[in-house]
Amino acid sequence: MRYLLLGVTWLLVSAFAVAQAPANDACSAAIVLTETSVITGDLTGATSDQALQDCVSLPNEDGVWYKISPTSDKQLIFLIGTDLQEDDYQLSLFSGPDCDNLTCELDYSGFDPNYINNTLLAWDATAGNDYYLHVAQVAGGSAPNEFELRVEILDYQVNDDCSGAIAVTEGSYSVTLKGSTHTDDYDSCGSAYESDSPDIYYTFTPTESGSYSATVVSVFGQLEKLVTVYSGDCENLTCINGGSYNGGQYYDATAEWDATAGTKYTILLHADAADGYGNFVFTLEQNPPTTNDDCASATVITPGSYRGSTATATPTENIDCDDLGEGNDHWYAFTAPDNAEYNITTNSLYTTFDTQLILLSGDCANPTCEDDNDDYGNNYYSRIDFTATQGVTYYFVVIPFDEDVSGNYELTLNRAEVPMNDDCASASDITYNSTVRGSTFGATASAALTDCEDADDNDAPDAWYRFQPTTSGTAVASLVDQFTDYYTALTVYEGTDCNSLTCIAGVEEVFSIVEFSELSFDFTEGTTYYIVVHGEDDDEFGNYQLYLGEPIDRNQPQTLPNTTSGPVLVMETGRYYSTISAAVAAVPEGVARTIIVESGTYPETVNFGTKLIQLKIVEASPPAGN
Structure with a gap:
């Protein structure tokens, strides 16, 4: 009987513990918030409260309470959820002198894609009022009981209206629409339309005349952004131009205009919705002069790398070369000094948009389409390999995949060159924990290359490295890097005679979709190893970066x-x-x-x-x- 009573007692205590309600389960016990903070809460055991008014879009009365009593006018922003899943929470904001006399001000439930699956609620609070926030799970939703609530109690920005506009110069700035309200000082301008969004103002007075761009890119989600440029004073703003979300790859908005030195321009940043309290990167810059906007003004180049921006370029119509787009393009001209193999590529960290390349020959009046490429190797970059004939002029056209997108790019023209380490006998030495860059463009296929595990013997151009360790251990050979721009393979051999090598390890690209190769192998002090970089197939060649060194634990x-x-x-x-x-x-x-x-x-x-x-x-x- 004693054990039975103890068991019953334990069950009662356990049941009581499970049913224990949070400390702020009732409105009267609301946790008081006085400053911006991040709060961890738990809805386990939460119950309903009669103070909760009928204003929730997806009613669930089981929740917890928080209270804010601002002593000056503030903007309240509440953000709940995580960046990794669609957490279904509902937030309800009330005002009133006490919990028995609450007025529902605003509620929001579900997730907001503008804020990466978070639930956001914002309110302009008046000094002297009491505000009560109710946090609950959406009925039938998947939100966990434990939550993280980000509370921001914000002063209003000084540039919340035109009269407080902040003067800026060319550059990039981190800005936010939090702590701002909507003003009625503007109408639609250019492609920027009037909205109920919060907004902020800046002024810019250029020191020299020219073409300028004001660009905004949101930090969170796919929040559509607007940017508008005006001249005149705040009482008499005159529309110059406006930009809105253009459906492009980077969800940005740009307003371009021809500015006069010494003239003050007012720049308005806003969003397309009343709840668009997002963070932005705001960039103001003078557009570089466009000299290669068409075939006639093509920039003459030789092998090397060239950077540009298509921000002020215009489309060239009727380029008769496949079905590539007709966005803002740049032209380059190259007259081959010899009969040789060349390639052009936009593979660079400087390139900020999905590119396409067109290769033409002949003259501008009647060019001949030689080749074109949208994506090569690393998806969003482009590359064309071609055989040049001495004395022929070739034209390279850089064009965006999406005709509404502009941006920076780097174009590189390469001439095929036989590398110094083209075969086993001329292998370059490489040491442990080192990185080298090279190219197999112009290399030849080596007879010493044989089938080795997952790497096939083929006629792809290759480059050889010799590794002579002074200790024993394990090494990884990796081509995982942005610089690597083709479908690669790696092979490791052991031996001192290039005509009699022993296979140690071999692999083609080991990551799906992209071209990178990586393998590991054990090495012994005093033994000679050869590491061969080559293509997955006979016709694969290009740039690569090879790392040899300590194993990489990609799960750490x-x-x-x-x-x-x-x-x-x-x-x-x-x-x-x-x-x-x-x-x-x-x-x-x-x-x-x-x-x-x-x-x-x-x-x-x-x-x-x-x-x-x-x-x-x-x-x-x-x-x-x-």
């Missing part, structure tokens, strides 16, 4: 110094995320991605797993007074 978290929590851009998709972790989570397995972050001081530990990711850190600074 990595601490990324000198990075920030945003903006984080996955370049090939144009999507923005709030953290690097969220951006990494959005990258499919085996798909190469370039993640661009601002410089800063927010260290973040990120688990890349087996994903192929290259970080590019860019500078950005907030404007004075913001």
Whole structure:
């Protein structure tokens, strides 16, 4: 009987523990919030409260309460959820003198794609009023009981209206629409339309006349952005031009205009919706003069790399070469000094949009289409290989895949050259924990190359490296890098006689979709090893970066110094995320991605797993007074 009673007692205690309600389960016990903070809460055991009014779009009365009593006018922003899943929460905001006399002000449930699957609620609070926030799960939703609530109690920005506009110069700035309200000072202008969005103002006075661009790119999700440029004073703003989301790859908006030195221009940044409290990167720059906008003004080049921007270019109509798009394009001209193999490519971290390339020959009056390419190797870049005839002029046209998109690019013209390490006998020495770059463009296929595990013996051009370790251990040979631009294979041999090598390891591309190869092998002190970089197929060749060294555990978290929590851009998709972790989570397995972050001081530990990711850190600074 004693054991039975103890068992019953334990069950009663356990049941009581499970049913224990949160401390702020009732409105009268609401947790008081006084400053911007991140709060961890738990809805386990939450119950309904009679103070909850009937104003929730998807009613679920079981929740917890928070209270804010601002002493001055503030903007309240509540963000709940995670960046990695669609968490179904509902937020309800009430005002009133006490819990028995609440008035529903606003509610929101589900997730908002503008904020990467978070639920966001914003309200302009009046000093002296009490506000009560109710947090609950959407009935039938998948949100976990434990949640993270980001609360921002914000002063209003000084540039919330035109009279407080902040003066800026050319550069990139991190800005936000949080802490701003909607003004009625503007109408539609250019492609920027009037909306109920919060907005902020800047002024710009150029020191020299020319063509300028004001561009906005949102940090969170696919929030559509608007940018408008005016002349005149705040009481008499005159529309110059406006830009809106153009459906392009990077979800940006750009307004371009011809500016006069010494004239003050007012720039309005806003969004397309009343709840568009997003963060932005705002860039103001003078557009470079366009000298190669058509065939007649093509820039004459020789082998090398050339950077440009299509921001002020115009489309060239009726280029008779396949079915490539007709976006803003740039032209280059090259007259071959000899009969040789060449290629052109846009593979570069400087390239910021999905490119296409067209190769023409002849004259501008009647050019002949030689070849074209949309995507080569690393998906969003383009490459054309061609045999040039001495004395013939060739034209290269850089054009965006999406005709509504412009951006920066780097075009490289290469001439095929036989590398110094073209065969086993001339192999270049490589040491442990080192990285080398090279090209198999112009290399020949070596007779010493034989079938080796998963790497086939083929007639692809190759490059050879000799590794002579002074200790024993394990090494990884990897071609995983943005510089590698073709479908590769790796082979490792052992031996001192190039005519009698023993296969150690071999692999073709090991990550789906992209072209990178990577393998590991054990090595012994005093033994000679040969590492061969070659193509998966006979006709595969190009640039590569080879790393030889300590094994790479791609499943271990990595601490990324000198990075920030945003903006984080996955370049090939144009999507923005709030953290690097969220951006990494959005990258499919085996798909190469370039993640661009601002410089800063927010260290973040990120688990890349087996994903192929290259970080590019860019500078950005907030404007004075913001």
